[in-house]
Every structure is written in C-alpha cells, then in structure tokens.
Amino acid sequence: xxxxxxxxxxxxxxxxxxxxxxxxxxxxxxxxxxxxxxxxxxxxxxxxxxxxxxxxxxxxxxxxxxxxxxxxxxxxxxxxxxxxxxxxxxxxxxxxxxxxxxx
Amino acid sequence: xxxxxxxxxxxxxxxxxxxxxxxxxxxxxxxxxxxxxxxxxxxxxxxxxxxxxxxxxxxxxxxxxxxxxxxxxxxxxxxxxxxxxxxxxxxxxxxxxxxxxxx
Numbered sequence: 001x002x003x004x005x006x007x008x009x010x011x012x013x014x015x016x017x018x019x020x021x022x023x024x025x026x027x028x029x030x031x032x033x034x035x036x037x038x039x040x041x042x043x044x045x046x047x048x049x050x051x052x053x054x055x056x057x058x059x060x061x062x063x064x065x066x067x068x069x070x071x072x073x074x075x076x077x078x079x080x081x082x083x084x085x086x087x088x089x090x091x092x093x094x095x096x097x098x099x100x101x102x103x
Numbered sequence: 104x105x106x107x108x109x110x111x112x113x114x115x116x117x118x119x120x121x122x123x124x125x126x127x128x129x130x131x132x133x134x135x136x137x138x139x140x141x142x143x144x145x146x147x148x149x150x151x152x153x154x155x156x157x158x159x160x161x162x163x164x165x166x167x168x169x170x171x172x173x174x175x176x177x178x179x180x181x182x183x184x185x186x187x188x189x190x191x192x193x194x195x196x197x198x199x200x201x202x203x204x205x206x
Contacts, residue, residue: 096152
C-alpha cells in the first residue's frame, strides 16, 4: 500500500482557496482516479510544533493506492487535467512524494 | 479533529532505524498518549513526484486527537521522555506541525 503526499508549503504570499479545493478539485480528482483511489485525506495547517510558530505546510493531502503501479495507471491519463486545475485554487507549487504505508 | 504531523526530512547523511521506530518508539508513544490518541500513521518515503527524484521526507508520521487541547494534555507530561528517545533511532530533527482534519 502506498500514499501519494501533496504538500503545499506555507510560503508568505501564498494563496489557497480551501472551499474550491474541497468542493471542486478533490471531488474531480476522486472521480478521475476512480476505484484505484482507496482513500484520501486533506489536512489544513494550524500551527508549528513550537508555540508561536507557523505550520510549515498550508495543506497536506494524501491519496492511498494499492501500489505505485496502480497510482501511475490511474493518474497518468488525467495528469494534465488534474495539474491544470491547481492554479484555480493556489499559487503554491506543491511538493509531491510517494510513501510506503508502514502503519 | 486534529493531526500532529512529524516529518523527518530526507537529508543527505540522515540515518533512521525504522525497525526501532516501529517496534520500540511508536509503541511507547502510543502507550504514553493513551486514549487521547485516536489513530496513528507511519509512512516511509520511496520517491519524489518526478521520475528519478528522492522523497522530500524519509518518514512522515501522523497522530490524531480530538483537539489541540487533548493533544497538549496527553503529550506534555511525556514530552521529555518521547523527545529524548529520538536520538536512539535518527539524527534527523523532525519538522512538527498541527493540522485540522478537513477530509
């Protein structure tokens, strides 16, 4: 089992339309990825670990798949549409990584 | 509902003993946090989002609580013990943030 992490850094000057993200972007992503997508999470950064510090990431999203292969097969046909939608809700370039689920 | 993210950057020269982490550290954390801890995840970075790139984070762990207050009440009495265990499995200083669960 793997997760694709999409981390949006909390840069100064960053904009992020959470309403569009939750009601338009993520539902579209879920529809395009179909049954290959086993679960998704979206978390909104509130604060850093030390008192008075800011969260490093404005938003952290995860998408769970059975395997890297299953992710690539589901994502690649829709990559242009999904990535092309990003400027509609943020000016942040997200950091993406693939992780293996341990727990 | 909130999640505490603990992100271990994938620095060059970084060491991380996943076996110790999964069999000693996280079980100890789970025991100390008790019923306040609603769920935990541990994911091991495999690759970056672009072909041939490395994962930004070696390990990403999340701990879920009902509220920031519930987290602080559970964590503070054990902070020294939990943080003092970190050098036993890694030389990485983790990035910590608190996020609000949206999905």
